[in-house]
Amino acid sequence: MTERTVSPREGDAEAIELTLGGDRDAYRVLVERHSASVFRLAFRLTGNRHDAEEVVQEAFLRAYQKLEQFEARANFGTWVYRIAANYAIDRTRKKRIEEARRKEPSMREAESAENSAMNLVPDKQPSPERLAQNVELRKQLELALNTLTQAERTAFVMRHWEGCGIEEIAVTLNSNTSAAKNTVFRAVKKLRNFLAPLVSQMAGARAMGTES
């Protein structure tokens, strides 16, 4: 009896068929092919590498468990993406609840004041300050993303960074296209309100720094 192997070039559909037929190692093709893109999504959703890697592992484990439910004509990449996004949403929601319980309101206020855009270092300063400002900008950008609900963040990440269609976002969020569109709108509006003044302030300061 010859051992059946699956080359990386074989399509997802064939790998799924082989996996369902009992060739567990055929699933490896799917994992190796889609891990990097799922990681990218997971990182955007969670904001850190450790959580992102956990989301990737869990997504592939869950996908394996539910592989019988996968519709042959669907796209495995999109499907595992959705599983990852759902798990990330769920996981982040629980983490936020835990964190909220641990933090005192006064601490949250202090943190918020500390992170306020008003505390930015003026831009026309030498490089150490500039570096600090870049760090601060990054902090503000992350803070802006953290103001989104997990559904808004998922919708924004999928739309802006992953180029997903509204229908795909709607399926991931378990909603309809109109609600998904609305979620994208809310996310963009929040990011605009939070970041537009900051970005314009920094651009202005940079322009002055260049001139001087």
Next chain:
Amino acid sequence: MTHLSEEELIAFRECEGRENAAIAEHLQECAQCRAEFTQLDTELTAVFAALDTLAVPDPGREYGQRVWQQIASQLQSKSQPSLQGAHGDEQVKWWRTFFVARRVAAFAGLSALVVMAFLAGRGVKDHRVPDTSNAANLREKVLLLAVGEHLGRSEMMLTELSNTETKKGGAKLIDIFAEQKRAEDLLTENRLYRETALEQGDARIANVLDELERVLLDVAHSPGEVTGGQLQGIRERIDAGGILFKLRVVGADVEERQRATPTDSANLHNDRKKV
């Protein structure tokens, strides 16, 4: 003339839709909306450009292989006769649970070692050290520390489970797989702490751990995905014995006893490190 709202302008810029043609037409005709859209477009271009500077780290070329290595041992072949059919998921879950349990057992074993090392050390040290009061206090403090942490984590998991949202309509299954796994982890530790508390003659802690064990067993043995009704049943069983209240009371008591137990904290940390 009705002007376009911010929502419509953002939707026009960000989303595909049948109404986009009408919006484009309106923008051609209305200078005010056009100016607003230009402003929006400039701002969003700058905002998104800034957001694009948030780089995603490269997981590396071998990342897919690493993920496979991490999960492969948890995947059971779908072809084995015992795993086929409706119970396939449960079998895979059981297999995963086995590996999770091994990890947990290692952790619980480590925690238990902290406690057991102190308990075992009691007999040895009694022969060598005339004054054992500080050592005894230290042992008690380690047990209290471990149990206090365990009670806190159990309370957190059960509170989360009690607060899990039930989707309206009730038809959709609710994923409690994460809580179920945590309950399994906690269960292994719980047994060790309960036995230790009994050996130490601490009936109060042993009793609450005994009650907690039954609740944890209930959660650990639930399906990973439950209906709204099943979740409600679990909640009711959690509420029925007032376990959350008991955990809080005993947890506070344990904390108080920890504070009241005089020990040399440096020794405590050193001894924990050794274990």
